Every structure is written in C-alpha cells, then in structure tokens.
Amino acid sequence: MSDELLRQHRDAIDALDVEILRLINQRAEHARHIGEIKGGGLVYRPEREAQVLSRIKGLNQGPLPDESIAKLFREIMSACLSIERPLTIAFLGPDGTFSQSAAIKHFGHAAVTLACASIDEAFRVVEARSADYVVAPVENSTEGAVGRTLDLMLATPLSVCGEVVLRIHHHLLRREPSQTGIRRVYSHAQSLAQCHEWLNKNLPADVERVSVSSNAEAARLASLDSDCAAIAGDAAAERFGLIKLADNIEDEPNNTTRFLVLGYHKTTPSGRDKTSIVMSAQNKPGAVHTLLSPLAENGVSMTKFESRPSRTGLWEYVFFVDVEGHADEAGVMRTLDQLRDKAAFVKVLGAYPVAVI
Numbered sequence: 357m358s359d360e361l362l363r364q365h366r367d368a369i370d371a372l373d374v375e376i377l378r379l380i381n382q383r384a385e386h387a388r389h390i391g392e393i394k395g396g397g398l399v400y401r402p403e404r405e406a407q408v409l410s411r412i413k414g415l416n417q418g419p420l421p422d423e424s425i426a427k428l429f430r431e432i433m434s435a436c437l438s439i440e441r442p443l444t445i446a447f448l449g450p451d452g453t454f455s456q457s458a459a460i461k462h463f464g465h466a467a468v469t470l471a472c473a474s475i476d477e478a479f480r481v482v483e484a485r486s487a488d489y490v491v492a493p494v495e496n497s498t499e500g501a502v503g504r505t506l507d508l509m510l511a512t513p514l515s516v517c518g519e520v521v522l523r524i525h526h527h528l529l530r531r532e533p534s535q536t537g538i539r540r541v542y543s544h545a546q547s548l549a550q551c552h553e554w555l556n557k558n559l560p561a562d563v564e565r566v567s568v569s570s571n572a573e574a575a576r577l578a579s580l581d582s583d584c585a586a587i588a589g590d591a592a593a594e595r596f597g598l599i600k601l602a603d604n605i606e607d608e609p610n611n612t613t614r615f616l617v618l619g620y621h622k623t624t625p626s627g628r629d630k631t632s633i634v635m636s637a638q639n640k641p642g643a644v645h646t647l648l649s650p651l652a653e654n655g656v657s658m659t660k661f662e663s664r665p666s667r668t669g670l671w672e673y674v675f676f677v678d679v680e681g682h683a684d685e686a687g688v689m690r691t692l693d694q695l696r697d698k699a700a701f702v703k704v705l706g707a708y709p710v711a712v713i
C-alpha cells in the first residue's frame with residue numbers, strides 16, 4: 357500500500373473519530389437526562405440494556421462481527437450509566453477471578469467491582485446495601501451446580517435480575533518461562549477437576565495438585581514461588597504477571613459457567629426472558645410429576661431442573677427450575693398460580709432477560 361493511500365485512510369478515520377466522539381457524548385447527555393428523571397434510584401435497567409444490545413446486533417452489517425459490536429455498545433452503555441450513578445458489583449474475589457470477569461462482561465468496565473472473601477459475603481454486602489448487585493456462579497457445564505449459590509438464593513431477599521454466560525478457558529501459568537521443575541500446581545478444586553486429563557498427560561505424576569479458594573488466589577501463590585504453577589484464566593495471569601505456558605487446557609472444549617446477577621430490583625419483560633423458581637414437593641409418590649404438570653399444561657418450556665437436599669428434613673428436596681418467559685407474562689403467571697396450589701413451597705427467584713452477549 358502506498359504512503360498516500362495509507363494517509364487517506366488515516367485522515368478518514370480521524371474525521372470519523374470526531375463524529376463518533378460527538379455522537380457518544382450526545383448519547384451520554386440523553387442518559388444523564390434519563391438519570392435525572394429516575395432521580396438517582398434504580399438507574400440500571402437490564403431489560404432495556406438487553407433490548408439495546410439485541411437491536412444493535414440485529415442492525416449490524418459488518419465487517420465487524422456482532423459479538424465485537426455488542427461488546428463496544430456494552431462499554432458505551434456502561435459509561436453512560438456511570439454518569440447517571442456508578443454501580444458497585446460484589447463478586448467472589450480476589451481480583452482476577454472468573455466471577456469478576458463475569459461482572460465486567462455484564463456491567464462493563466465503568467462499574468466498580470468489589471472483591472469479597474466468599475459468595476456468602478458477596479450476597480451480604482448487597483443485602484446490607486453496601487453494593488448494588490452481586491454476580492454469583494450458579495452452574496458449570498462440566499462440574500454442575502454451585503450448591504452454595506443455590507442455598508443462598510433460597511433465603512435471600514434479593515431477586516435475580518440478569519444472567520451472564522462465560523466461556524471458561526484455563527491456562528497453565530508460572531513465573532518462569534518453562535514447564536520443567538514445577539513441584540506444585542495450585543488451582544480451585546473445580547478447575548483442577550476441569551483440567552484433570554490434561555494434567556495427567558502433561559505433568560509428571562509427582563507434581564502436587566493443591567486446591568485453594570479461587571483461581572486468582574492460585575495465581576497469587578504461583579507468583580510468589582518459582583517452583584509452583586497455577587491453573588487460572590487470563591485475568592488472573594494479567595493481574596499477577598504470570599507467563600502462559602499452555603493455554604486452553606480444560607478437558608471439555610465447551611467449558612462454560614453461568615452466573616446470576618441479583619439485587620433489590622425486579623425487571624419488567626424485555627421480550628426474551630427467563631424466570632427462575634425454587635419449590636418443594638409434598639413428600640408423597642408422584643409429587644415431582646405433579647409439580648411439573650402445570651408447565652406442560654400451559655406450554656411453558658423448562659430450561660433447567662436441579663434438585664438439592666432441603667436441609668429441613670432427611671431425604672426432602674427442593675427443586676430449582678428455570679422456565680422460558682417472564683413471570684409477568686400470562687402463561688408463566690398462570691403456571692405460577694397453579695404451582696402455588698400444588699407445591700409445599702414456591703419462591704420466584706426472579707425474572708430477567710436471557711443473556712445477549
């Protein structure tokens with residue numbers, strides 16, 4: 357390419373950047389006015405954000421892929437929201453965990469993330485109104501349900517107002533640029549399990565596998581000792597300045613974790629929603645069938661069914677069910693009314709937009 361052609365394209369980009377800058381600030385002005393109308397209360401509107409992102413993806417004609425465009429608009433909305441009022445999002449810390457990556461994926465980089473020592477503490481700070489929302493892992497495609505989050509959802513006054521689906525990539529990380537001489541590998545127990553086959557094939561059998569409270573903690577420990585390595589993600593590698601010796605070492609190629617967003621907030625329908633419910637059956641034959649029959653009768657599709665010991669009686673269970681549709685829509689509303697008649701206990705955990713990015 358000639359210098360002249362290069363210069364022409366760069367001039368065109370400079371001119372477009374001026375226009376983009378003007379338009380983004382014009383958009384932010386509207387958000388500021390919307391913030392004034394809302395009066396500083398509930399500024400975050402998940403249903404509106406889902407609609408904005410879906411619409412933009414639908415309008416996109418490339419060459420940038422829909423995912424890249426959605427990420428850019430995610431950040432624009434995040435910045436616009438922060439001039440209405442910056443949000444604080446609690447997550448299972450320390451900095452660099454997948455929970456923090458999920459919080460940033462959902463709320464963008466303008467949100468303030470607050471690292472908590474446990475999932476319990478992350479719920480507690482939001483319940484005490486010291487943070488606006490909590491982002492908590494609820495299920496992993498390889499390892500199944502995150503029991504602690506399910507247990508906390510049973511009792512919390514918070515409602516689910518969003519979901520985040522995060523592709524989980526694990527890497528072997530170390531201070532030194534080589535795999536030789538590793539004595540110990542740190543990671544969260546779930547991540548060690550998700551990389552079990554890779555570890556068997558690629559590291560000597562006498563390398564000790566040590567489970568710690570989070571992947572970011574594993575990366576921190578590996579950053580202190582050159583004989584040790586960690587299994588963790590990109591954010592932790594960056595946070596603790598570690599070298600990636602092997603990337604994407606998870607055994608399951610589609611390893612994905614689903615997170616829920618909870619706050620003192622009920623959302624209105626976005627047009628493409630889910631409702632999460634927890635219920636318990638009366639302890640008699642056919643009880644689960646009785647619980648599920650209202651779904652079939654009303655043509656409501658179930659996207660998840662998870663049972664968990666109720667902790668109140670031996671061999672009694674609660675059932676976590678996700679259905680398509682919003683709790684304020686007729687079909688789901690009728691289903692919930694029928695369930696309230698049939699189940700020993702029903703709690704609507706929240707209705708929220710299906711993840712868009």
Ligand SMILES: O=C(O)C(=O)C[C@]1(C(=O)O)C=C[C@@H](O)C=C1
Nearest residue numbers: 387390400401404405433436437
């Ligand atoms: O529409 C609103 O209620 C806004 O505050 C604007 C906006 C946006 O930037 O589009 C920002 C934050 C909300 O969560 C949703 C949308």
